[in-house]
Amino acid sequence: MVKQSRTGVWFVGVRGSVATTAMAGATAVRLGLAAPVGLVSELPDFAQLPLAGFGELVFGGHDIVATPLAKRVEQLTTSGVVPRDIAAAVLPEVTAVEAEIRDGVHVEDAVPQLQVVERLAADIAGFRERHGLDRVVVINVSSTEPPSAYRPEHDDLAALTKAMETDAYVLPPSSVYAYAAFEAGCAFVDFTPSTGARLPALDELAKSRGVPYAGSDGKTGETLMRSALAPMFTTRALRVLSWSGTNLLGGGDGATLADPAAAASKTASKQRGMAKMLGYSAGGEVHIDYVPDLGDWKTAWDHILFEGFLGVRMTMQFTWQGCDSALAAPLVLDLARFTSWAHEQGESGALTSLGFFFKDPVGTDEHRLLAQYDALREWAVR
Numbered sequence: 334m335v336k337q338s339r340t341g342v343w344f345v346g347v348r349g350s351v352a353t354t355a356m357a358g359a360t361a362v363r364l365g366l367a368a369p370v371g372l373v374s375e376l377p378d379f380a381q382l383p384l385a386g387f388g389e390l391v392f393g394g395h396d397i398v399a400t401p402l403a404k405r406v407e408q409l410t411t412s413g414v415v416p417r418d419i420a421a422a423v424l425p426e427v428t429a430v431e432a433e434i435r436d437g438v439h440v441e442d443a444v445p446q447l448q449v450v451e452r453l454a455a456d457i458a459g460f461r462e463r464h465g466l467d468r469v470v471v472i473n474v475s476s477t478e479p480p481s482a483y484r485p486e487h488d489d490l491a492a493l494t495k496a497m498e499t500d501a502y503v504l505p506p507s508s509v510y511a512y513a514a515f516e517a518g519c520a521f522v523d524f525t526p527s528t529g530a531r532l533p534a535l536d537e538l539a540k541s542r543g544v545p546y547a548g549s550d551g552k553t554g555e556t557l558m559r560s561a562l563a564p565m566f567t568t569r570a571l572r573v574l575s576w577s578g579t580n581l582l583g584g585g586d587g588a589t590l591a592d593p594a595a596a597a598s599k600t601a602s603k604q605r606g607m608a609k610m611l612g613y614s615a616g617g618e619v620h621i622d623y624v625p626d627l628g629d630w631k632t633a634w635d636h637i638l639f640e641g642f643l644g645v646r647m648t649m650q651f652t653w654q655g656c657d658s659a660l661a662a663p664l665v666l667d668l669a670r671f672t673s674w675a676h677e678q679g680e681s682g683a684l685t686s687l688g689f690f691f692k693d694p695v696g697t698d699e700h701r702l703l704a705q706y707d708a709l710r711e712w713a714v715r
Contacts, residue, residue, distance in 0.1 A: 338467040340385040340673040342666075343457055343519070345510045346475030347394025347434055350414070350584060350629055351524070353405040354662035356392050356430060357415050360423040363387035367419060371663035373689075374670045378710050384670040393433030393460045395453065395510070396475075403428050412628045414658050433460055437475075438506040446497040446509055453513035461517075468676050470669045471514035471521045473507055473548075474661070476589040478527040480597055481505040486534065490541070493534040504528075511535050515542045520672045523548030524665060526601070530683075531695055540682045545675045547668060547684040550692040553660035554653050555580060555619075555633035556606070560702040562637075562649075563610040572640045575616035576607060579634050583627025586657060605693050606700035631657050664690050671713075686712035 344352040361367035363386075369375040374384055406424055409415040415423075435456040438449060461469050486493040486503055496503045497512075504512065507527035514521040515530075515538045523529030523546075530539060530546040539546050552560065555578055566573050581587075608614045617636075637649040668690055675684055688694030689705035699705055 338383075338385050338673060338677060339389045339391065339465065340669065341391050341393065341461055341464060341466040341469035342669045343460060343469050343471045343514075344392070344394035344396075345437065345471065345473040345507075346396060347392070347430070348396040348398050348400050348402060348405060349474055350405065350409060350658040351474040351661045351665060352394065352472075353402060353427065354409060354414060354658040355665045356402075356427050357406060357409070357419065357423045358662050359387045359390055359392075359666055360426045361419045364422060366422055369663075371660070372667055373664070373709075374667040379713050382674060382713055385673055387666075390666075390669065391433075391460075391464045391466060392430045393435075394430075395435050395437035395456065397437040397439060401428070402431055409629070409658065412630075414629050414656055438509050440502070440506060443501040445499050445501055446503055446512075447494065449509055450497065450513045450516060453510065454516040457514065457517040457519055461519075468673055469517070469519040470672045470676070471510065471517075471519050472665055472669060473510055473521070473523045473525055473527065473529055474665060475507070475525065475527075476585065477525050478505050478507055479592070480601070481508070481528045487532045488534060490534040490537040493532075504532075508532060508535060511546065512538065515539050515544055515546075518542055518544060520544050520676045521546040521548075522665075522668045522672055524551040524661065524668070526550035526693065536682060543679070543681045545672060545680045545682060545684045546695070547672055547687040548691060548693075548695050551661050551664055552690060552692045553657065553664065554631060554655050555635065556692045557702070558633075558635070558651060558653055559607065560610065560700055560705070562651075563607065564701045564703065566637075566639060567611060573611055573615045574638045574640055574646070575636075576638075577617035577636045578619045580619065580621045581624045581627060581632045582621060582657070583624055583631065584629045584657060587621075587623040587625070587627065587631075609698050609700045629656055629658050631655060 410420045486496045505528050507529045511521045511530040529548050633653040683696035685696040686708050688697045689709045
């Protein structure tokens with residue numbers, strides 16, 4: 334039996350709903366209290382991989398909010414995300430993670446970013462050393478950022494590092510966390526549509542440190558459906574004239590995306606793949622509305638107008654209703670396990686084969702769900 338690696342999972346946004354659900358879920362699966370439903374890494378196609386077991390995952394992270402994990406578990410239980418019996422059983426282990434939470438990036442502090450990177454990297458390295466971990470995967474599940482402004486330093490690592498010695502605003506926070514992860518010799522995953530590691534200078538840094546990264550923007554709901562349905566139209570030679578969507582979101586993600594600047598990152602991420610899958614640009618837009626009373630749940634309604642033989646116009650509509658944290662959490666655990674294995678195999682730079690998990694995958698223009706799954710499976714058995 335191949336020894337499974339002890340893997341640290343360091344969440345950026347560790348006190349949020351997705352991270353808390355992931356930690357509670359991993360503990361529940363390990364204790365036999367929940368089946369591994371929703372976990373791609375537990376499918377038979379990946380049974381041959383010596384992925385880190387749920388007993389080998391150790392959690393910690395950065396955050397800038399003070400909500401105790403016990404309170405977050407209570408909130409998730411009240412909203413129906415974590416069943417009460419499971420919450421009671423996993424609460425001691427989840428709340429024990431409090432000892433491994435460190436303060437995150439506060440942009441208002443105006444500290445030179447290289448100093449911030451050094452502090453964050455030391456936090457991650459200390460976590461790895463305290464627990465004797467083989468490796469650590471840093472996963473960004475924090476709030477979505479507005480699109481970042483381009484700076485010339487983003488293209489060159491030496492220029493970027495030089496600017497960060499004195500400047501507090503060279504990189505957006507998500508990219509500061511990516512820089513810190515790479516400096517600590519750790520892999521990085523961006524589950525948000527924020528900039529993260531998607532800069533030439535950070536790609537250069539990852540490769541120079543011999544660490545992989547993946548992202549961006551986890552594919553959990555509406556876009557998951559789109560990536561399955563769009564190829565149907567192309568393979569049937571049906572022309573999509575317009576594809577419009579309305580998303581109703583509650584919870585912290587919805588509150589963040591109520592800001593038009595932050596929502597711009599999300600809608601751009603959602604739209605980018607459609608033209609790639611269809612081979613042309615169709616009409617229609619994606620809208621996001623914040624509905625506080627939905628809590629951790631979300632609803633998406635899509636309207637597709639398409640043209641068939643002899644120009645006959647037809648429509649398809651679908652409604653997707655789901656729990657955001659319950660959809661995202663197993664994918665986060667999958668990504669931690671797959672990325673840790675990739676790091677162990679010596680891979681560095683963008684992990685294009687993990688595009689299956691993302692709306693806007695780094696390093697590849699492939700957005701079709703089945704083709705992405707085939708690529709993931711082939712990568713796993715190579």
